[in-house]
Amino acid sequence: MEPFITFKNVTKTYRMGEVDIHALSGVNFCVEKGEFAIVVGPSGAGKSTILNVLGGMDSCDGGTITVDGNLISDYNRKQLTAYRRSDIGFVFQFYNLVQNLTALENVELASEICKNPLDAAKTLDMVGLSERKGNFPAQLSGGEQQRVAIARALAKNPKLLLCDEPTGALDYQTGKTILKLLQDTCKETGMTVIVITHNQAITGMADRVIEVKNGLVSSMHINEHPVPVQTLEW
C-alpha cells in the first residue's frame, strides 16, 4: 500500500535577487498514516520548505508529493487552498492566534471553514483549556496559546497535523506538555502528525525521524519504540 505521504525528488529553488538558493534539491521520504513523524535538521537545511510544500503553502519546483493518494504537487492555488482547508492542521512556532479573538473564537475561526469540523469547545476541553475559552490570547500564557493553536488545528479534523517548531517559543516544561499533547493526540485520534524541529533531543518520541541537511534527506529511520515525552531531556 502506498504510504500516506510521499515525497519523490522534490526540489524547490528560491530566487533571492540574483542568487538561486536550492532549498530542496531532491527530497525523498514517506510517512505512514497515523505516524508521529519528526523532521529534524539545522537552520537552513530545508525543513521549513518541506513544511511549506507539504502544507500547501508553497509549491515545489520539481518531483511529486502525494498525500493520501492525492498528488498535491500538481495542485493549483485554489486546490491548494482547499487542501489546506480540509486536510491540514497547522501549528505555528509563534502560535499565530488572532489577537482579537478569544480562545474559543480562534478555534472557531478554523472550524467554521471546513466541512467536517470537531466541536470547537470540545476540542478546547481536549487540550485542557476548558476554563480559558473566553480569554483573549494576550491573557493566556505561551503554552496555553499553543494549546489553543493546536485546538484550532485539530478542530478542523485534518488528515495531517503539521507543527512548525511548536516548542520553539516555549519554556522547557511547557514545551514538553505541548509535545505530549501532540503525541497523545496522535495516539488517541490516529492522526498523522509531523513536527518540524531543530531539536534532536525530541526525536526519541517520534515514530519516524527524518533528518534533513542541505536540502536533502540525510537519513530516515523508524523508531520501533518511541519513548514517552516525559522521559525526554534537552
Next chain:
Amino acid sequence: MKHSFIKEILRDFLRNKSRFFSIVAIVALGAGFFGGIKATSIDMKQSIDAYYKENNLMDMRVMSTLGLTDDDVQTLSSLDGVEKAAGAYQYDTIIFPPNPEDAGEAGEHVVRIRSITEGINNSVLVEGRMPTAANEAVLVLNDSVPPSCEIGDTLEVNVQSDPDAENSLAETSFRIVGYVKNPLYLSSLSNSTTKGSGKVSSFLFTLPEAFSMEAYTEVYLTTDFSEELFTFGSSYEQEMDSIESEVESVSTDACERRRDELIGPAEEELDEATKQYEEGKKQAEEELSKGEQALAEAEKKLTDGKNEWELGKTELDFKISEGELQLSKTRTLLDESKKTLEESKVQLDAAKQQLDDGKAQLEQGEQLFQAALTGWETSKKLLDDVYESESTAKIRLEEAQAEYDRVMAESPEDTALVAQAKRDLLFAQAGVKGYEELSKAKTELNEQEQTLHEKRAEWEAGNAQYLAGLSEYQNGVQKLADGERQYTEGMNTLLQQKTEGLRVLNDSLAEIQQGEKELEENKALFTQKKAETEQKLSDAHEQLLDAQTKIDDVQTPTWYTQTRATDTVMSGFEQDADRVDAVAAVFPVFFFLVAALVCLTTMTRMIEEQRTQIGVLKALGYTSKAIIAKYLIFATVTSFIGCVVGLSVGFVVFPRVIWKAYSIMYTTPPIQTPFNWPLALLASAVFFAATILAAVAACYKELKEVPAGLIRPKPPKNGKRVFLERIPFIWGHLSFTQKLTMRNILRDKKRFFMTLIGVAGCTALMLTGFGLKDSITGIVSSQFNDLYHYDLNVVLNHVYSPEEPTERQQQILDLLHDSSEVKNTMIAAQEQVTATASNDESVDAYLFVPENDQVIEDFITFRDRRTKESCSSPSSGALITEKMADTLDLSVGDTISCKTSDGRTVSIPVEGITENYVYHYIYLSKDQYAQVFGGQAPEYRTIFVQTEEGADLSALSEQILENKEILSVTQIETMTQTFNDMFDRLNLIIVVLILSASLLAFVVLYNLTNINITERIREIATIKVLGFFDKEVDLYVFRENMILSLLGMILGCGLGVLLHQFVVTVAEVDMVMFHRTIAPLSYVYALLLTLVFTLAVQAAMHPRLTHVSMVESLKSVE
C-alpha cells in the same frame, strides 16, 4: 552624519514607496486644497489691486449735492497725502436704441456717459482707439453681456425723452470708436439711475468737452500711498480714513464757498424782483382804487336817474288818471244823451211806422179808389158803348117797354117775339139800371174821394210832425256824434299823452337799466381785474417766497465721499472674495484633518514596523537624536514634496476656476496666481508639524525603551471585548466573522476615526458638489417652469394706461387677444426700488403690480418653498420674495420700506413671503399701490403672455415686434437658456470639488487599507494557511473597510447637508436664491461614487492580499 546612515535613509524611501506616495498625495491634496482656496481670495484681491494700480483707479470720489468747481479741485488736490485731484463729469441719458431689434431688456436704453480723466481711472483699450473728439466715445465692455453696439455705431441722445440732456451735454451724438475695460466698472450690477427704465444698460467714456455742465459732478482723488499700499489692507484703510477726515475738514469751507457762489446772484435777483413786485403792487392798487371810485360815481348817477324816473312816472300816472276821470264823465253824458236819442229814435221809428202804415193804407185806399174809378169809367164806357147815354137808354127802355107791351099785347103767343121783346125789354131795363147804378157808384166814388182827401190831409199833417221830430232827432244824433268825436279825441289825446309819457319813461328806464347793466358789467370786470391783479400779485409774491425758500433751501451743499471700500461694486467684490475665504475656512478642514491623521498613522506605523531596527541602531550606539532625525527627514521630505506639488497645483487651479465662476458678475482682468509664500509656508508648516510631530511622538515612544526591549518583538496588542458584546441581542445575532470585524473596527480608534472622517469627508464634499449643482441649476427650472407660467415677456415703449391705451397698444392687445396661439395675457408694472427694513441691509428689488389682480395667479405661482402651500396673491399688503425676506430679516406682518427711483420712500406691510429664486420682487395689488403711492397709477409697461401648447413662439414674437410700440419681446425659453449658460460656469467649481473629494477618498482609503494590511500581515498569512480562499481573505480584511465606509457615508450625508447649506448661503450671489435642498439623486451619486472609490481601492488592494506570502506566518513576530 554617517555615510551608511544616509544610505539607510535613502533606502527607507525606496522601501516605503507606497507610504511615501500616500503621504505625498494626502499632503498635496490637503495643502493644495487649503492653499488654493485660501489663495483664491488673496489672488482675487491682489489681481484687482494690481488692476487698480495699473490703471490708477481713484482712491476716493468726492461728490457734492451742488456739483464741484475748480476751486474745490484745487482745495482737494492741496490736501496732505493727495497726489492728484481731477474733476469729472458724469451724466445719465436716454439714447435711441442702437439696434432697434434688440433694444435692451427693459425700458428705454439708458447710458451713463463719463468724462475721461487724464491719469486717473485709466481705461484699458480692448479694441479700436480712444476718443479724440468730443463726439466720440468708447464703450465699456461687460464680460457677461455682448457689447450693445458696434464700433463705428453712432449713439443719438433721445432729447425728447431726456430734455435735460441739452443743458448738460455739448454733444448729443457719440460715435463709438472703441471698447474699453475700466476699473470703475468691475461689474454692471450697480447700474440704477433715475432716468428711463431705471437701469443703465451701457457705459461710455468721452472727452470732458462733450459736457456743458457748469460744475463737475465728481472729483477723483488719488493718493500718495495708493501705489504702495494694498487696497484691501488695513494700512490703506487707515490712510484713507485720514484722507477722509481731511476731506471732511475742508468740505465745510468749500461747501460754504460753493453755496455763496450759487446763491449770491440769486439773492440779488430776488431783491430786484421784490422791489419790482412792491412797485407793481402799489401801481396795481392805485389803479384798482380809481376803478372803484369810477364805479361808485356811476352807481350814484344811476340811482339819481332812477329817482327822477320814479318821479316822472308818478306825474304821468296822475295826469293820466285825471284825464281819464274827465273822459269818463264826458262818457257818462254822452251815454245819457245817446240813450235819450235812442229813445226818441224809437218814438220816431214808431211814428214813422204809423206814418208808413197810414201812408200805405192811404195809398191802398187811393189805389182802390183809382181802381173803382177806373172800373166805373170802364163800366160807363161799356154802357156808353152800348147805350150811348142815359138818356138814350131811357128812351130805348120806353121804346122796348112799349114794344113789349105791344108785342104782349099784339102777339103774346108769338113767344119768339115775346122773348125778343122781353130780352129787349130786359136789355133796356139792364141799361137803365146800369146807369142808375153808375150814378149811384159815382156818388159813392165821390164820397170816397172825399174821404181820401181828408185822410191824406191828415197823414200829411202827421208826416210833417214826424219829419219835424226826425229832424230834431237827427240834430241830436249829430250832436251826440260830435260829443262822441270829442270824447274820442279826448281819449286819443289822453292815450297819446300816456303813451308818450310812458315812452319817455320807458326810454329813461331802459337807459337806467342799460346803465345798471353796464355798471354790473363794469363791476364784474373790475372784480375780475381786481382778482386777477391780486392773483398776479400773490403769484408774484409766492414766486418771490419760493425763490426765497429756494435760496434758503440751497443749504450749504454736502460733500459725499466714496472710497474704494464704500463703492458698492468694489466692496461687493471684496465681500465676494471674503466669501471664498469663508468657504476656505471650512472646506479644507476635512483635508487638513484627514491629511494630518493619515500622516500620523502612516508615520506611526512606519516607526512601529522599524522598531527592531531602531533597537539595533540604538544598540549600536546611535543617539536618539540621530534615530529621530531619520524619521524626521522622511517626514519632512514627504511633506515638503507633498506641499510643493499640492500648492503649485492648488495655487493655480483653484483661483482660476473660482475666478472663472465669478466672472459671471465681474468684468475683470485675468487673475494673477503668484506662488503665495506666506500661505505656502503656513500650509507647509501645518503639515510639517503634523508629520514631524507624529514621527517624533512615535519615535519617542519607541526610544523610551532600552535597545534590548526594542529588539525583542513587541507584544501584540491585546484583544479586547468591545462594547457591542455587552449587548447580547446584537452580538448574539452576528456571525462569527462579523464579530471579528466588529472587534477589529473598534479596536483601533485612530484608524476608525480616520476612515470615518475620510470617507465622511469624501461623501460630504461630493454631496456638496452635487448639491451645489442642484442648488444652482435647479433654480432655473424652478423659477421658469414651476413658478412662472408664461412664455413671452413683452415690454412696451410707453406706459400703458388701461383707460386710454394708445392706438398701437390697443393693436397689440387685440393681436394677442385674437391670436389662437395665445392663451392668456397679463399687463403689469415692474418698478425698480431699493428695499430696506429695520436691519442695515438693502436690496434692489422690482415692485411688481399686476393690472388685473385676478389673473396673476395664472402667471406666477405664489407658495411657500418648504410646505409648497400656496399663498394668495397680494391684497392688503406686499408679497415679497424669500431671499429678500431673509436678507432683510422680514417676516409676515413686518413693514418693508421701498425707495423708488424718483426718490420717494414708502412703507408697505408684508403680507406674505413667496418662493422665488432669481431677482427680488415685491408684489403689490393695484389698489394697494394706489393707496401706498397716494393715488398714483403704476407704470404698466410689461405684458406677460401665456401661449397654447406647441405655439410657434418665434413667429409670434416677430409678429408682436412688428408693432412700433414694442420695445422688446423676451421668450422665457431664451431667458432660461441664458441663465443655464451662466450657471454652467459654476459647474467648474463643482467638478473641482468632486475631483478633490474623489482624490481624498481614494488616498485615504488606499492608505488605510494599506496600513491595515501591513499591520495584519501575519494574521492574513495565518488565515490563508488555515485555508481561507482568496475571496474569504478579501472579505476578512475588507469587511471592516466596507462597514467603516458605510458609516462614513452615512455620516458624510449629514455633514454634506450641513456643508452644502453653509456653502450655499455663503457663496450665493445677492440677486439669486439657490435651492436649499439636495436632490435625492445627488445623494445617490455621492454615495455611489464613494462606494465606487471604496471598491476601487479594494480592487487595487486585492493583488496585495493575494501576494501575502503564507511563509510570513512562520516568521517570528517582528
